[in-house]
Amino acid sequence: MTDVIMDKAAIEAVLPHRDPMLLLDEVIELVPGERVVARKTVTELDCAGHFPGNPIMPGVKMVEALAQCGAVAVLSQEENRGKLALFAGIDDVRFKRIVRPGDTLTLECNVEAVRGPVGRGKVRATVDGKLAVRGTLTFAVGGEDSTEPTSSHAGPAGGADA
Numbered sequence: 001m002t003d004v005i006m007d008k009a010a011i012e013a014v015l016p017h018r019d020p021m022l023l024l025d026e027v028i029e030l031v032p033g034e035r036v037v038a039r040k041t042v043t044e045l046d047c048a049g050h051f052p053g054n055p056i057m058p059g060v061k062m063v064e065a066l067a068q069c070g071a072v073a074v075l076s077q078e079e080n081r082g083k084l085a086l087f088a089g090i091d092d093v094r095f096k097r098i099v100r101p102g103d104t105l106t107l108e109c110n111v112e113a114v115r116g117p118v119g120r121g122k123v124r125a126t127v128d129g130k131l132a133v134r135g136t137l138t139f140a141v142g143g144e145d146s147t148e149p150t151s152s153h154a155g156p157a158g159g160a161d162a
Helices: 008-014 059-075
Strands: 026-031 035-041 084-095 104-115 118-127 130-142
Touching: 008 026, 008 059, 026 059, 035 059, 059 084, 059 104, 059 118, 059 130, 104 130
Parallel strands: none
Antiparallel strands: 026 035, 035 104, 084 130, 104 118, 118 130
């Protein structure tokens, strides 16, 4: 088993999310600003109401878990501590398998490009080494209590020019 480098308490020190919206259990690899690998063990609560008698983790929650994974990479950088990473785009997401309670998602984000407060990352989640979802997420890093990125020149991905 891979060593845990961030437990839930350490993740909460970086991300503002809290249960039931915190969708990461542990981080097992981290290169701040570049790459992160995290895990999430799916529970019945994660699938509540989707669907009664046939629980399946909603795709939107899997994408959110991947976004939180990427947020750990970006917000672990000293210059971004205490800020928010907000969605600016979700592209080319494909779901490849059903994820159920008891499955452990291994979530990966590789930050590809950052320009000012806006960046993109390639993400993927697997269960037992089998691809469950993949895509590209765009994020904007904003101030602690801001709804805007820290720069007014973020462009169409989420700044004042959008």
